[in-house]
Amino acid sequence: MEENNTAVDMQDNQSLDGQNSQENQPKKKRGGFTSKIGFVLAAAGSAVGLGNIWRFPYLAAKYGGGIFLLTYIILAVTFGFVLMIAEIALGRKTGMSAINAFKKLNKKWAFLGVLCAMIPIIILPYYSVIGGWVGKYFFTYVSGGGMSAAGDNFFNGFISSPWQPLLFFFIFVSVVFVVVLFGVEKGVEKVSKFLMPALVALTIGVTIYTLTMPGSAEGIKYYLLPDFKKFSVKTVLAALGQLFYSMSLAMGIMITYGSYMKKQDKIESSVHQIEVFDTGIALLSGLMIIPAAYTFSGGNPETLGQGPGLMFVALPKVFAKFGSVGGGILGALFFALVLFAALTSAISLMETVVSIVIDKFHLSRKKSSLIVYVGTLLLGIPSSLGFGVWSAVSVGGMTILDMFDFLSNSILMPIAALLTCVFIGYVVGCRNLTDEIERNGPFKFKKFFNVMIKYVCPICIAAILVTSILDAFGVFSI
Ligand code: TRP
Numbered sequence: 001m002e003e004n005n006t007a008v009d010m011q012d013n014q015s016l017d018g019q020n021s022q023e024n025q026p027k028k029k030r031g032g033f034t035s036k037i038g039f040v041l042a043a044a045g046s047a048v049g050l051g052n053i054w055r056f057p058y059l060a061a062k063y064g065g066g067i068f069l070l071t072y073i074i075l076a077v078t079f080g081f082v083l084m085i086a087e088i089a090l091g092r093k094t095g096m097s098a099i100n101a102f103k104k105l106n107k108k109w110a111f112l113g114v115l116c117a118m119i120p121i122i123i124l125p126y127y128s129v130i131g132g133w134v135g136k137y138f139f140t141y142v143s144g145g146g147m148s149a150a151g152d153n154f155f156n157g158f159i160s161s162p163w164q165p166l167l168f169f170f171i172f173v174s175v176v177f178v179v180v181l182f183g184v185e186k187g188v189e190k191v192s193k194f195l196m197p198a199l200v201a202l203t204i205g206v207t208i209y210t211l212t213m214p215g216s217a218e219g220i221k222y223y224l225l226p227d228f229k230k231f232s233v234k235t236v237l238a239a240l241g242q243l244f245y246s247m248s249l250a251m252g253i254m255i256t257y258g259s260y261m262k263k264q265d266k267i268e269s270s271v272h273q274i275e276v277f278d279t280g281i282a283l284l285s286g287l288m289i290i291p292a293a294y295t296f297s298g299g300n301p302e303t304l305g306q307g308p309g310l311m312f313v314a315l316p317k318v319f320a321k322f323g324s325v326g327g328g329i330l331g332a333l334f335f336a337l338v339l340f341a342a343l344t345s346a347i348s349l350m351e352t353v354v355s356i357v358i359d360k361f362h363l364s365r366k367k368s369s370l371i372v373y374v375g376t377l378l379l380g381i382p383s384s385l386g387f388g389v390w391s392a393v394s395v396g397g398m399t400i401l402d403m404f405d406f407l408s409n410s411i412l413m414p415i416a417a418l419l420t421c422v423f424i425g426y427v428v429g430c431r432n433l434t435d436e437i438e439r440n441g442p443f444k445f446k447k448f449f450n451v452m453i454k455y456v457c458p459i460c461i462a463a464i465l466v467t468s469i470l471d472a473f474g475v476f477s478i
Pocket of ligand 1: 046047048049050051052120123245246247248251253345346348349352
């Protein structure tokens with residue numbers, strides 16, 4: 001048992017060292033973030049990824065624009081805030097990653113650690129399929145095909161062909177695998193300090209441009225003004241799943257990050273900063289993509305509701321406005337940066353999965369990485385083929401990729417979040433965590449935290465889950 005813990009700790013140590021490249025920490029002891037800003041940036045680095053740039057805009061467009069945005073923001077400052085605080089405090093209190101943190105506080109709850117661990121295993125393969133798509137777009141722009149990428153059938157032609165998406169998926173996973181195997185995360189993290197701000201700057205630039213395009217006013221209205229007629233339980237479920245996904249919640253990641261946080265750093269204000277960062281980038285991405293998609297489609301609900309392809313369809317059309325040279329450069333730059341963001345997130349996802357395998361099966365790092373690599377390839381193939389050869393396979397109109405996405409984000413994560421609340425509220429007791437948060441200064445939202453964790457979060461999440469599952473099985477429709 002004891003040995004087991006040490007193994008995990010050292011493993012986690014390795015995986016997080018990369019996030020924290022500037023500080024030289026001793027390798028053997030469990031390391032930690034040496035500054036609060038280091039912690040905030042590392043956690044924000046995990047949180048910001050395809051979830052913000054690719055997933056948020058397509059969900060917002062699909063679920064009615066403004067009403068989704070409003071629901072998301074309300075959930076972020078309530079559920080998101082409380083859950084992130086809870087996970088980080090849980091990690092810092094126990095000094096352990098998810099699999100062991102729950103076990104340490106109560107043996108019977110070890111299963112919750114396992115549930116949390118399953119989620120990144122499901123996410124990584126389909127995340128990499130999308131990563132492959134980004135790779136394809138980058139490649140297209142670099143090889144001078146930017147104008148063709150703006151064509152109406154480019155995206156659908158690409159994802160429905162059998163080999164190309166598989167090839168790019170394969171390359172993407174292989175790059176991630178090599179980085180995880182040889183541990184060059186340190187370099188990756190160093191570079192990302194420059195490239196992430198570059199991505200933000202470019203996003204702001206493109207946003208300003210799309211906002212000033214003729215006809216974008218309608219699109220901006222669609223995105224920013226809530227239309228309450230479009231509100232349903234599904235909106236809430238989609239927003240809740242997106243919240244967990246985007247903030248890397250309910251999968252144990254933030255517990256691990258919390259375990260590296262210094263005891264004297266303030267949890268509450270760190271969480272505020274991470275939230276502002278993550279939500280800010282998501283909102284900005286929506287502002288960049290949705291008005292553009294709206295303008296080019298003339299507000300056609302089919303285009304807006306098309307799902308995973310939205311970014312890939314809307315942005316090349318914006319870039320094309322700059323002509324083949326300017327647009328080509330802009331597109332290459334943009335997709336290079338998104339590709340980089342996707343790679344860093346996929347690397348930390350694979351790291352997480354590899355350390356779970358090492359921990360559970362006591363295998364070497366090499367063997368574990370190889371298993372995860374092959375497993376990811378195999379699990380990702382159906383998601384990739386689901387847009388072409390296997391498009392006949394669908395449940396409730398969802399493609400295979402959508403199904404994995406739905407399973408992890410709309411079913412497993414809410415269940416994990418619900419159980420985490422019950423665990424904290426009724427098994428460990430809120431006191432235990434609020435004491436941890438109050439170590440260095442008052443916890444302003446303590447009462448709110450207690451009420452949310454004990455009553456509001458579990459009841460609301462349970463209600464949302466049950467209604468949506470009943471709906472998915474056609475018991476009644478919402
Ligand atoms: N939050 C990331 C995003 O928005 C995706 C993600 C989910 C992730 N789980 C993760 C990233 C675990 C790193 C580690 O894209």
